[in-house]
Amino acid sequence: MVQKLKKKRGTPAQSPVILKQDKDLVLPKLDLTLDTDSENETTSTKSDSDSSLKTVNGFIVTNNKKVSSKPKKSAFTKINNSENKVSQSKNSLASEFTEETPQLADSDSNTDISSLGDSIQTTDFEDQNINSKMSQIDLKREEPFEGVYNLEAKFLKKFGVTKEDLGIEPVLDFQTWVDNRKNLPQIEPAYDSDSSTESQENTIGNVPIEWYAEYDHIGYSRDGEKISKPKVDDELDKFLKDADDPAALIKIRDELNQKDIRLTDEEIGIIQRIQQGEFPDATFDPYEDSVEWFTSKTMVTPLTGAPEPKSRFIPSKWEHKMVMRIVRSIRNGKIYKKPEPKERENIYDIWSSDLSDKNLQNDLKRIPPPKAKLPEHNESYHPPAEYLPTEEEKKKWLQMSRDDRPTNFLPKDFETLRHVPAYKNLFPETFQRSLDLYLAPRYQRTKLNIDPESLIPKLPDPKELRPFPTTKSVCYSGHTDYVRCLSVDPTGVWLLTGSEDNSVRLFEISTGFCLKVWTFEDPVNAVSWNPNKDICMFAASSGEKLVLIVPKQVADLNSLVLTETLLKNGLATRNVQTVLNWDKPTTKEQEEDIYLTIDHSSAINQLIWHRKGDYLATLCRNNNSVHIHQISKQTTQKPFSKPNGLVQRVMFHSVKPWFLVATQKYVRIYDLMRQNLVRTLNPGAKWISSIDIHPQGDNIIVGTYDKKVCWFDLDLSSMPYKTIRYHEYAVRQVCFSKAYPLFASCSDDGTIMVFHNTVYSDLMQNPLIVPVKILSGHDISDSLGVLDVTFHPTKPWLFSCGADKQVYLWT
Amino acid sequence: MGKIKKAGKEGAAAKYINRNRAIKKLQISLPNFRRLCILKGIYPVEPKNRKKINKGSSAPTTFYYVKDIKYLMHEPLLDKLRQHKIFKRKLRRAVRKSEWTKAKILKDNKPTYNLDHLIIERYPTFVDALRDLDDAISLISLFSIMPSSKKAGNGVISQCKKLYYEFLHYIIQTNSLSKAFLSIKGIYYQATIRGQKITWIAPYEFSQKIPRDVDFRVMWSFLEFYRNLLGFVNFKLYKDEKLTYPPTINVELENIGASLGSLTITSVGRVELLNNLLKLDDQQITPTLPEKNDAQKISKLSDLAKKISAIASEQDSALDPNSETPEQSEQVDYANNDENDDSETIKGNNLFKNFTFYLSREVPRYSLEFVIRSAGGKVCWDSYFNGESQPNVTEIDKRINIYVVDRPVASKRISSTKKTLVQPQFIYDCINANVILSFNDYAVGKKLPPHLSPFVEYKEGDYVPKQQLAIEEYAKNLGFKGEIETLEANVENNETSTESTEIKSKKGSKAKKPENDNDSGSDYDTELDEMSADESESEAESDKGSDYDSELEDLMVNLDDDLDNSYESELKTEFEGEQYSTSTDSKKRKASTKPSKNSQVNKEEEERKKLAMTVMSKKNRKLYARMQRGIENRKKHADMLNDRRIEAEKVSAKSLKQKSKKK
CATH class of the missing domain: 3.40.50.10190 (BRCT domain)
Structure with missing residues (x-):
């Protein structure tokens, strides 16, 4: 009953648990609940007397049916319990009130149970039988709490108590036990009453009966004897039998025992009821009247005539105490109603006040978020036809991964607005945008918004920098292979060209007439006029041989005499022990105006005269050796026993007694007098092809195989003052003009660049380098273009020779 | 000897902090950190040299400025977030223990916060706020059409709708809409407010499909901030326009389904002025009449005020073009609206x-x-x-x-x-x-x-x-x-x-x-001129009086190569009351004659350019090449579009022919 009561009350029963903890606030509520409870109880005391009778009856009925339920039992016992404890509980009420609230609820119920107990007593007198049974159950279940029932006796022993001590297992005398037993319904030992007790003859269990098909028995009995297979009727017999037997329809076959079983009427009834969808049990009444344990109906006549106890009419002292406590705490301000949170005016003019006094984060410059890209024509719902993608483009777009796509949508023409659907990617795109806003690092990029033409430097007009060679004017032909080298005589009348066809040709510059041809055994790699105007002589290299030739046809008498005396004197004063052998020419060679031959052990790649015409430097790249020959003394020196790196070019300084050696990556300048290194220039190139020095001697240009032309100012750093990259292929030769502020570079791309260069005597002013002309006319053969280029000594003319076997004069 | 310097304590390394360290320093969870970053507008930065900062590793890490994180440490919101964390913990505990009263009390005392200080911090001036409004309005407009789910409870969706409509009403009031574009994604609008171009996209009002792979926490954080921001912006805009904020909602209209039109805008000025005047009356009359003269004065004043109000209301009704219907004359608000329209003809677009x-x-x-x-x-x-x-x-x-x-x-x-x-x-x-x-x-x-x-x-x-x-x-x-x-x-x-x-x-x-x-741009105009060359020529002939001026202008144009200048001159010609096309047209003609004469010169120019390019620095040369490539690509794209257009025209012409044949 207590349990039921608890359940019925539901939440109010639980609320005291919380109330206790937050006394300050919600105690008034507690007061209320208490009130309501007591009211309910008073009503129930009056009303329940009737119902309690019913419950008792109900219990007996169910007990006979063996469907006793636990809660009912417990309820009963509780009632009896309370019967005994009424006085006790009344006494303990006061103390329990102050204790924990769950007990508080219990005590509540106890109070009203007292009256219930009275009512039950009355019923006891009416039915003795019931009483005896109840007492029996009471004895059994007079428990302090239910859990003890589950405890093992052993376990209890541990604590030194027996179940009897606890009052769980009361000691019964034999007579009462027998009496009780008599009252119990007798069990009838009938086999067919229950299916579980039905004898199973065959003990094979749940195995397919086919397994015994081959044997003459169908299984084993309980005693282990074989059960022989009964005689099996064939179908005809079966049929005839069935036809004869009126009960054939209510027989079923028991396969296990190979028997026919006749169904009883009860069983048939069950089957029929199941078929009809009814309850199998005929006696089961689904619409049985529910047992009203606690009814609201009040009885007209009370069960007891006892007067109302006094306590009913006296206000509870404890409740009063409780209420007063709350009243006190309200007066003291411990309990108060929280004021409603004031609605803050959450929107106002936030930008109204002056900014200067606000503490703003000015330390870090925040970059405002970049604006989203504005839509273009292709995003229109009805774009011009040209913005629609073709089928191919659509396919390509679909195949691309999402990140690679140039646009995140496919342009589509909907024609009218009513056809436009919701854009399904709008949410993801907005999400992406917000991700970008807080996840993407921001940085400011300075976007160049300049006219590309403004990048091109403004150069002085080339017209103002005239004269410089502009057009092809004379073509010197005759060579049958690459023309490797050329040299102009210091007077500017004659031109020498050396070629891979083993010949050196002498041309008259103005007419292009070939005056003489010298033919050698090996290709001519270098040819060079003596720069001294008084001496008429040139040097040429053919393979390993260096020859000195005095062309008698072009030499005037004075210079011829001078040259011959120079050579003769040299022969006289010649030191025999030189590095290389100075050979006298053979008679045949003498006919060819060859005066001297010097045999180098390796092929000569370059010849260069000192400006005074006495010294001649040769370079053999194969064995990496540099020789300096002195014509007047007919001696040879080897300035470097082991040059530092592969020597590409050598050069005498135009003013100072310096000697320039260009190795693969560096240009080194040596002082020949002091015998030391003056400077090292680093053009930053991978492979130097050529160098030349300005006539004033302060500037050097270096051409490289990696397409660069570097201008060095010797007064400045060892790095190039200017690097010009224009040629598409390797630069073969660079040269300065001696008479004009010009220099030229030629390259394998078949072009010659002509630059104007003004070198100022003022040291503070940087030299002015202006490209003035690109000369193109040479053809490219075997990926070789212009091989050599040189300026006329007095005029702004330029000579060039190339792999196309041509030699041109540009004026 | 100085102290030994430790790596990572000075220079760039001390300037940046990676995300994990920042979180550790702030002692908050990653989602909370994200939220804080969103609300504070703190974004990661890309250091110049990752290796210097990340202990030699160039692994992809998110970096923040140390200073930013330090600002976050003093952020009141951070404290609030922590409080909220504790609150959540307590509540969870109470609920688990079925301590409902405690839970209720906790819930009543839930820590709250506001973002006002963040808004003023991020946008010190109103113009700053306007500049960043694009994303705010886009997001709010998107959410305003979202189905209000359990997650989007607390009237967030309806608030978004309200804010968005308030903003739109401001634009309606000031006629400041400049552009609108129907795209396949939604409708783009551009309005110019205080010189700031605000562009946003509003979705077509269909039910939006909400994808699953969207992290809603991020979206809510943004929305929360934007809602606050737009609220303040709307308030300021309305206030400066002398309109009452918030506008009232016309329930009747809302029931009809006029979602945008259901807001009623009232201007503060007029109505309040009248009210104030009337109040003045009451205040001055109610005190126990001090002197007779004064009383007379006051009565006169009150009379005046009444007269003024009467006149004003008359004007209202007169100004109202729709005053035929009696309902409208009753509504003062609309009369005001119309008056505003009249005064704002210069201000906005009244197409x-x-x-x-x-x-x-x-x-x-x-x-x-x-x-x-x-x-x-x-x-x-x-x-x-x-x-x-x-x-x-x-x-x-x-x-x-x-x-x-x-x-x-x-x-x-x-x-x-x-x-x-x-x-x-x-x-x-x-x-x-x-x-x-x-x-x-x-x-x-x-x-x-x-x-x-x-x-x-x-x-x-x-x-x-x-x-x-x-x-x-x-x-x-x-x-x-x-x-x-x-x-x-x-x-x-x-x-x-x-x-x-x-x-x-x-x-x-x-x-x-x-x-x-x-x-x-003006280039564009000149192109237009080509199209309408014939007309403009005839026009040019018609007004010879202004020829002299045009010549002058031409000279000016020739002097200034700059396109902008030429555009200015065009504007000038326009100002002088001349057909602006004439000057440009004549310019065009001159330009066309030039190349025929100077083809030789052009060639020389070409060569000179080529020569000059040889002395360009490597950097410039590369830049130039890149620019040229860009120009070429643009040209290619333009050509492609042009070709396609011609093709499409051909196709359409053919189909037309076929149709006519069939007929």
């Missing part, structure tokens, strides 16, 4: 000033109403007239000038009115071109001309769609914003509408040039 549009059922009313009303037009549909409910309004209302219909054939009832019927694109194209375009092109059932983005700025060498040229030409022929006085006449001779407007344009004073022209 549709004299038009009343009837919006058919199938058109997107939510957008069209906004666009039309912000261009000064009036909008109506069944029992709704321009922001007020008028139950007697139907399709055949006499005030309606134009019907906006988007179906192949208009309903009989509408077509029987014999008034202009246009498709919705007309409205948007007109707004973008800033002229009333020909109704014929947009007639119902007709194939629409392509709809172009007004946001594209044409540079030299860009492809310009044909439609753009056509619109520009049309606008130029109109001369100025054609003021069409009587629409009925226009409708009668639809074919000659352009001519009539032209005549009017000559009659009228030279109005200001449409804004759109200002936006597109």
